Structure formats: structure tokens, C-alpha cells
Amino acid sequence: MARGFLGKSAVAHTATVLASRRIIVPTQFLNTGRRYFSLLLALLVWWLWYCYTAPDTLVIVRQNVEVALTMVFGSFIAGATSEGGGAVAFPVFTKLLQVSPMDAKIFSLAIQSVGMTAATLSILALRVKIAWPVVLWASSGGVPGIVFGAVVLTPLLPAELLRMAFTAMVTGLALTLVLVTWYGREYTEQHSYGRKAIVVLLLSGFFGGMMSGLVGNGIDIICFSVMVFLFGIAEKVATPTSVVLMALNALIGFALHVFVIGGFTPQIQNYWLAAIPVVVIGAPAGAYFCTRLNNKIIAMILIFLIAVELISSLWIIPMTTALATLSLLMLLFFSRVIICYPGLR
Numbered sequence: 001m002a003r004g005f006l007g008k009s010a011v012a013h014t015a016t017v018l019a020s021r022r023i024i025v026p027t028q029f030l031n032t033g034r035r036y037f038s039l040l041l042a043l044l045v046w047w048l049w050y051c052y053t054a055p056d057t058l059v060i061v062r063q064n065v066e067v068a069l070t071m072v073f074g075s076f077i078a079g080a081t082s083e084g085g086g087a088v089a090f091p092v093f094t095k096l097l098q099v100s101p102m103d104a105k106i107f108s109l110a111i112q113s114v115g116m117t118a119a120t121l122s123i124l125a126l127r128v129k130i131a132w133p134v135v136l137w138a139s140s141g142g143v144p145g146i147v148f149g150a151v152v153l154t155p156l157l158p159a160e161l162l163r164m165a166f167t168a169m170v171t172g173l174a175l176t177l178v179l180v181t182w183y184g185r186e187y188t189e190q191h192s193y194g195r196k197a198i199v200v201l202l203l204s205g206f207f208g209g210m211m212s213g214l215v216g217n218g219i220d221i222i223c224f225s226v227m228v229f230l231f232g233i234a235e236k237v238a239t240p241t242s243v244v245l246m247a248l249n250a251l252i253g254f255a256l257h258v259f260v261i262g263g264f265t266p267q268i269q270n271y272w273l274a275a276i277p278v279v280v281i282g283a284p285a286g287a288y289f290c291t292r293l294n295n296k297i298i299a300m301i302l303i304f305l306i307a308v309e310l311i312s313s314l315w316i317i318p319m320t321t322a323l324a325t326l327s328l329l330m331l332l333f334f335s336r337v338i339i340c341y342p343g344l345r
Helices: 004-033 037-053 055-065 067-082 086-097 103-127 134-156 159-183 195-215 217-232 235-261 266-290 293-315 321-339
Strands: none
Touching: 037 055, 037 103, 055 067, 055 266, 067 086, 067 103, 067 266, 086 103, 086 159, 086 293, 103 159, 103 195, 103 235, 103 266, 134 195, 134 217, 134 235, 159 195, 159 217, 159 293, 159 321, 195 217, 195 235, 217 235, 235 293
8 A cells, every 4th residue: 555655656757857847958958048049030131131241241341340349339239229320320420421411311211111120020029118108108109200201300400400410419318317317206117007108108208209210219218308317217118118119119110111111222221231231139139238227327337328429519510500409409308308298207
């Protein structure tokens, strides 16, 4: 009897162990897959990129090496902060490489459609927390916004004003970040989205999409400001949410220029092809890096980058009285966004 009892216990124990293994092993496999997802995605993109560019692969990279080097830094910043890759590409292209704002904008949308999408897929694979209601409602406003900015406003505005509009937008973000970082604030990882919040997200998405249609970047920065300053959402949630928003906006803007408006010239295509193998590594790496930072460090990185952008704009762009006045007005507008709706917190 004892032997029979022990035998049944052993069998039961063995069955329990096997069952637990059947549960644990797939979970470990999935966790391992998530860990190496970005690398596998990069290898796939590299293979497709090589198949498309061969036999001129080395020629394209060699002729546009400065673009690839720019996006080494730009793609990492895109994944790690609320500033998309266009926040680096647009000022470098228009100020240092002497590329027209229109071409710089189209390149920014094109390369972010790859880099920010790669970062988004990595964020999803890593199960990073995202404010999905913000993505839904801000994107709903962003689609008509980018169409309005690209189709209606871009032909009407001079190049210098577009450059300063971008600088004013990011400088307004920096000023509000300085205030919040200096004085401190309460934050949360969740927010209830009532009717007022939805209206604000729709308007913010529209305006951010309009800026993306003008300079290739904007919905991520503006909606990041709304999430952090109006809704009190932590930067560690707001940053990956802004990455997802910019990825969607960039895909729509890029498709708009390729299939409807035009402007994706062979030269911009070569810029794009030279930068693709860089951004599919840099943006996911930045997204992973962001998960390891606290809110204050993320804010300080953004403030430093924006300070460089402001100084370079004042140094390089010829400033007239009219341009200075318009830039100041835009700066005041972007800075005021945090107190427009104080009851939303």
C-alpha cells in the first residue's frame, strides 16, 4: 500500500512538473523573443534595404554619409525623447547641409516613417506603457492637420518662417519643461479622459499634425506637452506615447507626399536610403534607453537639445523685424499651452 501511495505521489509530482514546464517554457521563449525583437527587425529591414539598393548600395551610402551620421544621433533621440528624428534632421539639413525646408520636411517624414515605426514596434514588444486614448484622439485630429499643413499652408509660408516656427515650437516646450522641472509637479501614469480632454486632444492633434505638415515634426512635441503639462502624465508614459503618435503621423505624411502631393525626389530618396540602416537600430535603442531613465533626466536631455536648436537658429537664420516679431508671437503661443485648460488635471 505504501509503495502504491508513493508511486501515485511520484506520478502526480512528475505530471505537475511537466505541466509547469509547458507553461514556463513558452513564456521564457516569448520574453527572449521580445528582448531580441529589435535586432531581428533590424536584420529584416537591412536585408530588404540591401535587396532594393544593390548593386549601388555602397555608392548611395558613400555619397550621403553626412545624412547617415546625422541620423545616428537623430534616430536615438527620436526613440528616447518626445522629439522625433525630424527634430534633428530638419535643423541640420536646413542650417548646415543647405537643404531647402521643403526637402528637409519630406526627408524627415520619410525617415521617421521607418525609424519611429521601428521604435513603436519595439515599444509594443517590450510592453512599455502607452496612453492609448491619447493616441486615438490625437491621431484623429492629426490626420486632417497634416493634410492641411502640407497642402494648404506650406505653399504660402516662406522658408525662414518655417525654420523659426520649428524653433519657436520646441523652445516653448523647453521653457515649460524648465518651469516644471524647477518647481516640481505631481504626475500619474493614468488619466481619465472626459469630454474636455477629448476636445483638447483633437485640437492638439490637429495643430501638431499641421506643424508636421509644415516642418516634418510637431504632433509628438505638442501632444507630449499636453500629456505632461495639462494631464499630469509622467514623462516615462508620455514619451513612448509621443513616439507612437509621430510614427502614425509620419507614415501618413510620407504617403501623402509620395502618392498625392509629390516632392519625393531621387535626391531625397537617396538621403532616405542612406539613413534607413541607421534608424532601424537607433530609434529602438533610444526607446529602450528611455525605459531606463527617470522623468527629470528625460526633461534635462530635452532642454539641452532645444537650447542647441535655439542658439543655432539665432546664429544662422537672418533675422528681420517681421520675422523676429512673428517668432516671438509663436513662442508665446507655444509657451501658453500649459495653462490654457487648468481644470483638466
